[in-house]
Amino acid sequence: MEEQRLILPGGRYEKGKLIGTGTFAKVYHVRELATGESVAIKVINKDQVKDQGMVDQIQREISATRLLRHPHIVELREVLATKSKIFIWYQPSLHRHPCFP
Numbered sequence: 001m002e003e004q005r006l007i008l009p010g011g012r013y014e015k016g017k018l019i020g021t022g023t024f025a026k027v028y029h030v031r032e033l034a035t036g037e038s039v040a041i042k043v044i045n046k047d048q049v050k051d052q053g054m055v056d057q058i059q060r061e062i063s064a065t066r067l068l069r070h071p072h073i074v075e076l077r078e079v080l081a082t083k084s085k086i087f088i089w090y091q092p093s094l095h096r097h098p099c100f101p
């Protein structure tokens with residue numbers, strides 16, 4: 001995927017590689033332009049979640065992940081929702097993915 005500038009809720013980011021795809025989400029490596037910091041952003045498609053009746057499960061996953069603090073579990077930093085998407089920011093330092101320095 002070609003790199004491109006993105007304006008996401010919460011700031012301006014340079015969009016990097018797609019690093020993973022789940023049932024409802026795509027996860028991208030992005031760099032925050034203001035700080036140069038690398039983060040993983042999970043982008044969840046709300047319509048798909050609603051269509052499959054999984055809204056409660058996604059809400060539970062977000063609530064539970066917010067509370068978790070463990071060296072082997074990526075830390076959820078922030079969640080923002082628009083009309084059609086949910087964006088979840090993950091702290092980069094705990095990741096073991098080649099995208100992250």
Ligand SMILES: Nc1ncnc2c1ncn2[C@@H]1O[C@H](COP(=O)(O)OP(=O)(O)OP(=O)(O)O)[C@@H](O)[C@H]1O
Pocket residue numbers: 019020021022023024025026027040042074090095097
């Ligand atoms: N914080 C992260 N850092 C690096 N890669 C990640 C991160 N979060 C997710 N990924 C990658 O993105 C993929 C998709 O993640 P996602 O959480 O959407 O789905 P999943 O939990 O793997 O599967 P499912 O949605 O079916 O339960 C993961 O399998 C992983 O490879």
